[in-house]
Every structure is written in structure tokens, then in C-alpha cells.
Amino acid sequence: MPAFEYKTNSEEETTSLGVLLAQHITPPAVVVLIGKLGAGKTALVKGFVKGLGVAEPEEVSSPTFPLIHEYGKPVRVYHVDLYRLETEEEVAGIGFEELFDRPALVLIEWGERFPNLMPMPRVEIDMEVTGETSRTIRVRTVQ
């Protein structure tokens, strides 16, 4: 997939974009979501989860504390948040790499802090805050 650029003007539009992207980025795949606090990473995950039909967007909350949320039976989406982890050893310790062997979509927040641990090929989605509610979202494949 070549690089694409989208602009969204609200959280709802970001979620809708996730629904759209879920038609093109299907399991198994790894997606790294890059953007600062409040950029809309979890909002985009809500769209992916809806697009794949594994849960309602309202059921998706931040996995910062538990680190991993799972959706679908069997699990089709892993939503991972590495915000609180500091070293590669800690990330490896959550059984992180095992997730890549599963037939699932693995959506990772704050994964860019651990570039050595991110698998290839992967999709990177950059979420830039351009205004109060507007975002520029760039999607590219890294391989």
C-alpha cells in the first residue's frame, strides 16, 4: 500500500476513517499508531474494531493500565499501549512478540518508542494535531 494522507475534523471522523482503513488493513497485520496524547489513537482503534465487526466503538477504552485489550472471539484485534513502559526488556516481557504470530490485527500505541521491537512489514499511521479537533493522518507501509 502506498502512502495515503487523510484529514479529519472531529473525533467521529477519525473513528470513521478507522472503519474505512479496516477494509484495507486486515488481519494478520501490525499497525503502529503514532501521535501525542489526545491525537485520537484510541478513536481510530474504535473504528478498526467496528470495521472488523468485533465490537462496538463504545466498548473500546484506553489500555494504558492493563497494557493489552482484546476484541473478538477468537481474538481478532489486540489493542496494545506501551505508554508506561520504559525499556525493551519490559516490552518483551508482556509476551508482546507472541502477538505477532496470531491471526490478528495488532494495533500498537507508543510503539515508535521501541523501533527495534516493531516487526516488518508493518503499517505506520501518523496522527498530527493540526487544530482543536482537526487531524492530519498519514498511512504508510514500512518494509
Next chain:
Amino acid sequence: MRILGIESSCDETAAAVVDSEGVVRSSVVASQLDVHGKYGGVVPELASREHLRAIVVVVRDALAQAEARLEDLAAIAVTEGPGLVGSLLVGITYAKALAFAADKPLIAVNHLEGHIHAAVLEARRRGQPVEFPALALVVSGGHTHLYAVQEDFRYRLLGRTRDDAAGEAYDKVAKLLGFGYPGGPTLDRLAPFGDPERFRFSLAKMKGNALDFSFSGLKTAVLRWVEARELAGEIQARRELLRGGGRPGLEAWLRATPQETLDLIACFQRTVIEELMRRVRVSAAEIGARAILITGGVAGNAGLRETAARAIAGVPVHFPTPELSTDNAAMIAAAAFPKLLRGERAGFELTAKANLGL
């Protein structure tokens, strides 16, 4: 009749013995906070290793302090989820082994249900038993859930966070302001020194279930507030304070925090509490609640306790003791009694359920 409870879903390895009168005979918590403090959060691999190291001693101490022998127990209860799979498995595996060896019933408890029972236990201890239906707010770093609770301890989920948990918002705001981890309690201690009316954070209106919560927008608003100002110096100064080792006291934090930032903290705290309490009031009225239970790590928040106590005329508000607000095993044992009476036993195939709902 006594139940041994075991809890290892997140930070804490805990064991406790509770009797059928609701008396906590022992409650031992091996806090891993100091281990995690160095790393800025819960480190699962570290967590399960620490659980493994602590569990035998913690259970032994809980039994010894309660002067209970394994054979005296009516059952062994353990948290089955939600939580970190690796951490949960340590408690579950140990509980299974004990139940098998001592030939005792094994009871699986939902961590969220445990938190609700922490408030029920304390109400009972104070001689003011909870009346039903009750409204329960479970509010911590990982959860912000509202439940209607029936007398038979059946639960109905009324609302939950759609993004960040309240405690998570506290910890993220604290971290971005340089207060370290876990910074929520520090913000609570500093909030009384600020003006809670100085800044207004407008929150987006909730679409769909009006009882759901959202704290992501508030967190982002605080981030923008910080970015719009020159705070790098004071944030650096507070980080240095933490680097000095030990835990800075209130005086040290106050010296390192200008008035405007204290005002921000007060406004953040007020906004979170208002969001929580508005939904508590609405849902309590909706279900005709005869009691309100506020429980989980954020239930230790002094500002929340003060506001909640005078929130609703005529409806008593119950909190757990500070020890039972954060993760503990007494709440797990307490939650197991109604299950034991109903004959709900877990089999040895019991396993960790990371995303278990209530």
C-alpha cells in the same frame, strides 16, 4: 466460616482471610509500588516475577495473622480477571493448588466485583449495612464503571469510560506536569492549594449513553494548557525533585509548583469529580438507589470523598477504608461468600480472563 482470598491481577500480591460476619481477620498486601516506581508504571514481566516471589509468603502471613489453618477454611477465592494474564495466572495457579491439596471449594471472583465488596465490608463494619438497590462507582487507574447492585449481588452495568479511566487521567496529567508515577494522589494533595474556579475546561457532550464517561478530552485540554505556557522550567524542577530519591513531601512539592499550576491542578480535580458525581447523581435517581458505593483506587481521593459525602441528600455514601480502596484480597474473599452460598464453584480448568466484564 472463613474464606481465604487471593488477588494478583495487577500491582499487588495480596491474600486475606475474611469471615462470614464480614470481619477481616487478616489482609496482607505485598506492594510492588516501589519496584514499579523506578520504571514509571506497572511492568508486567516484573509484575508476574514479583507475584511469584511474594505469593507463598503473603498467603502464609495472611493465614498466620488470622490464626487460621488451611483445613479450617470454607473455601479459597481468587481473582480470575480482568487484569494482566501473567499476573492473574500466578494467583490462580496457587489458589488451585491450595484448593486441590486441602480439598476446598475454589471460587472465582471478578476483580470489579471485589472492589464493590470492599465498600460493602466497610459499611457492615461500621454498623451501617448497605441497603439495596445500591449504585456502585468503581473508579481506579484501569476502571471507571457504574453499576446497579441488587441485594443478591447481581450487577447491571449502567455506564463506563469510553476512553481513559479517571485514575489514568490523573496519572497522565501528573506525569506531564512532572509529578512522576503514580502521581494521582499527589495532585489530590495539592488541589486544595489552588483555585478550582480559575480555569474552565469545556467537555464534549456525551453521545449515546449519557452515563458513559470520557476523560481523554480533559487530559488533552490540560496538555494544551501546559503547551501554551512556559512550564518547562518548573516541570524540570519537579522531575529533579523525584530524581533526588525518596518521596518528596507536600512542602517540597508546593515550593516547586507556582500558584498558576496549583490552580490548574485544582480545576482539573474539580472537573473530574464533577464528571463522576453528575453521573452518580443521575444514575442513583434512575435506579432509586438506597445507597451509593464509591470504590477503587480513586475512592481514596480526599476531594472526591468530601464532595460525595454531601452529594445526595438522604442517600448514604459508602467508601472502603483506604487499605481496602486499592487492590487487596479481603474484597476478593468477601465477594466469594454469596457465591459459596449459591454453590458457584470454579473447576480446576479455571484460567485468567484478561478482559472479563461484570
